[in-house]
Amino acid sequence: xxxxxxxxxxxxxxxxxxxxxxxxxxxxxxxxxxxxxxxxxxxxxxxxxxxxxxxxxxxxxxxxxxxxxxxxxxxxxxxxxxxxxxxxxxxxx
Amino acid sequence: xxxxxxxxxxxxxxxxxxxxxxxxxxxxxxxxxxxxxxxxxxxxxxxxxxxxxxxxxxxxxxxxxxxxxxxxxxxxxxxxxxxxxxxxxxxxxxxxxxxxxxxxxxxxxxxxxxxxxxxxxxxxxxxxxxxxxxxxxxxxxxxxxxxxxxxxxxxxxx
Numbered sequence: 426x427x428x429x430x431x432x433x434x435x436x437x438x439x440x441x442x443x444x445x446x447x448x449x450x451x452x453x454x455x456x457x458x459x460x461x462x463x464x465x466x467x468x469x470x471x472x473x474x475x476x477x478x479x480x481x482x483x484x485x486x487x488x489x490x491x492x493x494x495x496x497x498x499x500x501x502x503x504x505x506x507x508x509x510x511x512x513x514x515x516x517x518x
Numbered sequence: 519x520x521x522x523x524x525x526x527x528x529x530x531x532x533x534x535x536x537x538x539x540x541x542x543x544x545x546x547x548x549x550x551x552x553x554x555x556x557x558x559x560x561x562x563x564x565x566x567x568x569x570x571x572x573x574x575x576x577x578x579x580x581x582x583x584x585x586x587x588x589x590x591x592x593x594x595x596x597x598x599x600x601x602x603x604x605x606x607x608x609x610x611x612x613x614x615x616x617x618x619x620x621x622x623x624x625x626x627x628x629x630x631x632x633x634x635x636x637x638x639x640x641x642x643x644x645x646x647x648x649x650x651x652x653x654x655x656x657x658x659x660x661x662x663x664x665x666x667x668x669x670x671x672x673x674x675x676x
Contacts, residue, residue, distance in 0.1 A: 466620070466623045466643060473618060480621055482622050
């Protein structure tokens with residue numbers, strides 16, 4: 426069974442045509458991988474489907490805009506994967 | 519259809535919010551200035567307007583699903599295929615189905631058929647944004663009512 430990171434990295438590679446080996450756990454989706462908001466919708470769609478969850482993108486964006494969170498907390502991939510794992514646990518709890 | 523006003527859909531034939539799916543009818547006008555240029559002497563419905571027709575149909579379904587709380591705006595068109603030509607006077611059956619409702623976005627599939635033959639299809643991505651002005655919401659509700667959407671039923675459906 427592949428890890429959350431492997432699944433997310435595969436999705437990003439396929440969706441955004443980024444070489445898989447350039448996608449690291451410490452990569453920032455926006456700052457390092459230069460994924461724009463429209464491409465991130467495709468990624469969110471694929472993640473939602475793959476894990477049976479709904480990434481709360483609007484809530485995250487609001488928190489960043491309000492200065493309550495940094496983009497690193499949600500868009501550095503190992504942090505994103507931790508959030509996904511939390512959502513999976515919350516769904517099955 | 520009033521092509522010059524981008525009013526692409528005429529009436530709802532069926533809407534199922536729980537599936538969610540919608541089926542609409544749209545009649546291509548026999549005359550329009552659009553056909554004078556596309557093409558001179560050989561009038562055809564432009565494919566981009568067929569895509570717009572699907573976008574309005576599925577967009578209305580997305581709007582209905584969220585009870586007109588926010589505005590779905592077309593953001594991406596994928597896997598668009600135009601399988602046959604559509605001509606002035608054709609009656610289109612336009613179907614939309616929501617594939618996914620994400621946080622701030624929705625993905626839908628649109629199709630158009632003419633005389634039971636597939637004419638066009640695409641996957642459509644919408645960003646779902648706040649209305650820029652409450653008047654826009656009222657205008658859209660008016661348009662939706664004109665094509666047969668029963669707004670009071672949506673409110674009760676919750």
